[in-house]
Amino acid sequence: MKIVFLNVNGGSSLKELLKFISFHIDTTDIFCFQEALETENFKKALSLLSKSYVKFTTGRHLVPNIIDTALTTFIKKEYLDSNNKKYLFTDNPSIGIGLQTKVSINKKTLNIINFHGLPYPGDKLDTKERKLQSKSIIQEIKKYDAPIILGGDFNLYPNTESIKIIEDFGLVNLIKKFNIKNTRNELIWNMYPDSKQYFADYIFVSPSIEVESLNVPYVLASDHLPLILKVLP
16 A cells, blocks of 8 residues: 655645656555645646545644645545545644544455644644644544554754653654655755755554554655655455
């Protein structure tokens, strides 16, 4: 199974985003997008996926009256597990937002969580709210009785306590395991040349999940790099 996590930045890099989706559409089972606001640009990207995938979406302000976000998960129809879905933290603007969907592969259930964490402050360091956010994620996934793949834009640096909280629960941090050096690109660095940030995006998995590969190609489909995960059935 191949899963792509990507903050699409509202489709602001439309030409490259369409090229990226077109290249991966025939081989990808699940796309998990963050900042998937249905701008005119992103609607063009959506049209590529509408025939082969079932779409789940949710959204709200991440910071009251400051920023809107939307999560959209596309799943190939053959993997759907009874259209199960759950919207996470939609009633708490002080933490991030999540979208949990269930998929079935070889009669095994997986929980796929598409997540977007608090964007402010922009330093991606610990805050009281970000620690609460990680603890809230753990409290949620404790309820699940099937393995978990949790990914998206966490807006966190690797050495934060907020990341450690998730690791200490027992999920495997694949950014660390695969020694990924960077999940951002020049589109954001050119905007903020005096404070280049190299991390924001992560995938965490249950230890029982057999991971075949994690690739983070340097493309300009967004100001974030795509995380391309392959897991064995």
